[in-house]
Amino acid sequence: MFITVSGEKKEVKDGLRLEELIEQENVQTPQYVTVSLNDEFIETQDRDKIVLKDGDTVEFLYFMGGGAWL
Amino acid sequence: MITLKKSDYEKMLAHARAGLPAEACGLLAGTIENGDRIVRKVYLLTNTDHSNEHFTIDPKEHLTAIKDMRASGLVPLGNWHSHPESPSRPSEEDKRLAYDPHASYMILSLMDAEPVLNSFHIEDGTSTKEDLHITD
Numbered sequence: 321m322f323i324t325v326s327g328e329k330k331e332v333k334d335g336l337r338l339e340e341l342i343e344q345e346n347v348q349t350p351q352y353v354t355v356s357l358n359d360e361f362i363e364t365q366d367r368d369k370i371v372l373k374d375g376d377t378v379e380f381l382y383f384m385g386g387g388a389w390l
Numbered sequence: 391m392i393t394l395k396k397s398d399y400e401k402m403l404a405h406a407r408a409g410l411p412a413e414a415c416g417l418l419a420g421t422i423e424n425g426d427r428i429v430r431k432v433y434l435l436t437n438t439d440h441s442n443e444h445f446t447i448d449p450k451e452h453l454t455a456i457k458d459m460r461a462s463g464l465v466p467l468g469n470w471h472s473h474p475e476s477p478s479r480p481s482e483e484d485k486r487l488a489y490d491p492h493a494s495y496m497i498l499s500l501m502d503a504e505p506v507l508n509s510f511h512i513e514d515g516t517s518t519k520e521d522l523h524i525t526d
Contacts, residue, residue, distance in 0.1 A: 327460045352489045354449050361449060379453060382490040384469045385439070385446035387483030388413060388476045 321374035338362065338370040338378070347380050354381040391521040392427040392467070392494050392509050394418075399524050403505055405434040406472035406498050413437055413445040415471040417455050418494060419464040427467050427494060427520075431459070437471075444483070445471045468494035468509075478506040480517045488512035494520055 321334050325345060332341065338357065342350050355362045356379045362370065372378070406414040415437045420430040433455045436448040447469065459466055468490075473481075478499035480488070488495055491513040499506040509520040 348491075349489050354452075356453055359453070379456065381449060381452050381456065382493075383446075383487065384415070384417075384452065384490075385444065386471060386487045387444040387481050388442070388473045 321372075323372055323375065324377040326379060332372065336372045337368060338366075338372060339368040341372060341378060342367065342380075345380070349382075352383045354383060355379070356381070391523060392429065393523045393525055394429045394432075394496075394507075396524050396526050398429060398432040399507065401434060402432055402470060402472075402496075402498060402507075406474075406500060406505075409437065409472070410474055410500070411442045412440050413442060413472050413474060414498075415445045415447050415469065417447070417452065417469050418467040418496065419455070419459040419462070420467050421464065422467075429467055430464055431462065432470070433458075442474050466493070468496065470496035470498060472498045472500055474500050476501055478508040480510055480512060485512055485515050485517055488517075496522075 322329055322331050347353055358377050416435045417433040418429050420428045435451045437445040438448050439446050478497045480495060494509050495512050496507060496509045509522040510517045511520055
């Protein structure tokens with residue numbers, strides 16, 4: 321099946337779970353990456369339960385934040 | 391080297407001043423040519439912390455901006471935020487939360503009458519000042 325990952329169309333195996341895709345894509349510090357699936361943000365604990373479907377669109381967004389003093 | 395247009399700098403400054411007393415934030419997009427990073431678009435986004443000491447870029451706006459960058463043929467270059475009451479250098483928290491080693495991190499200080507903008511590379515908790523040029 322084909323999915324779109326960070327804007328690129330890719331062929332992946334049927335039944336691929338979102339967590340497996342994160343490993344496959346070598347996402348660095350995945351615990352600090354927000355994942356969206358078809359524009360919906362996915363809770364970290366749900367990544368392993370979600371099975372991707374043909375045509376899905378996945379985005380990985382690094383958390384961007386900080387502080388002034390500490 | 392990283393280059394920023396003066397007009398984009400002025401947009402960042404206006405957004406930062408409008409957001410006071412909270413920190414303001416946004417994203418940087420552009421092109422990389424012969425290793426030089428050229429900012430071609432700045433995104434003025436929402437600090438969901440609404441704090442003068444912390445910022446978090448709204449993830450929904452972040453996602454929208456990433457799509458806009460792609461549609462415009464630009465690549466993400468990093469982010470920027472303001473320090474309303476502290477210098478233009480990464481705090482320990484800024485360094486700890488800088489998870490993207492490919493990003494430039496610009497910090498706009500408003501602590502003095504004259505604003506100061508610097509750009510940093512942050513990796514493994516260590517920051518290095520980048521050669522920032524503001525052009526007409």
